[in-house]
Amino acid sequence: MAYTVPKLTDYSAAALEKAASACADACASEMGTIRTDADLKTFRDRWLARKNGILTQINDLWLKSAPKAERPVVGQKVNWLKKHVEGLVEVAGNRLLLQRAPATQYRTVVSLDFGGPVDITLPGARRPIGAEHPVIRTMHEIVSVFQKLGYSVAEGPVVETDYYNFEALNFPPDHPARDTQDTLFIAGQESKPQRERLLLRTHTSPVQIRTMEKMRPPIRIVIPGTVHRNDPPDASHSPMFHQIEGLAVDTNITFGDLKGTLDHAMKALFGSNVKTHFRPSFFPFTEPSAELYVTCFICGGSGKRGADACRPCKQTGWIEVLGCGMVDPNVFEFVKDNGYDPKKVSGFAFGMGVDRLALLKYGVDDLQYFFQGDVRFLEQFG
């Protein structure tokens, strides 16, 4: 028997619930019989028509004729029923559309939730999950090795003055060592005194001075950051790259401390098998200075990979990792007033390029991949 809207006399919660669910059940079972567009129209009109549709009748018979006190409860039930019936009518329409679409075609249906066309056969919208950039990840690893040794992290500006990038690091004006840095200068600074002229820092070493100006000894800091040099980009060069600087100043810091600290750090980073090796070098701000080499962690120090030559270490079995040395007393002179009397304190410093280490670590053969922002490259590190 077709459903007809009963009059309500009992407004208790139980009676309302019973009446509403009887109505909802009736709607659902009528929906099950729809086969054609004409059926759908009849169904929709019967339930939703403004004039004398079932929902309208319910509004009149249940809500409007209810005693005032009961109206809020009745209203809630009627609203629920309205939403429910409207939902069923929409589902009925969707079902017809779906049945009609050929199985080989994309089926477009009207979604209940999104209000627009949704192609249910396409993959869902995936939320891409980012990954830590390999250079940043390598940076974090290096920093955390030193944090465990009690080092803190310091940072400084990328646009730097000549004073911090060169002068206070014992590069005298016109000293040839400045040429090794391929500096990018900010234009239009000629009217300023040289030490105030701005440039893109060529290394993270200026933050040594900046930190010593702010903090009295003893200090132990690592300084991660970007640096710039006028190098055209290629597989192993980039005008922007990353360094991590280290600085330890205290009384009685010796070259032995430098060697022990860096040997430990290299083993923590590349595995306890690696050997370290120091070769004399020159930096204006350290004396003596050295370059640190580790046994090649690709070929294990043999210089060979099977029958082939090991490319990353150029068959030498050693990879240069960083520059280092004992802080030059001339550098302490610039921060003497903050407790860095070169006669009382000593220290060591080191600076390493992060990008090349990340290249070797992840077996990437072109530095440019790191900076092109190509998601297909980056998502491999997720």
Ligand code: PHE
């Ligand atoms: N700043 C040097 C460079 O960029 C590296 C370095 C840092 C050397 C600290 C010694 C001490 O080449």
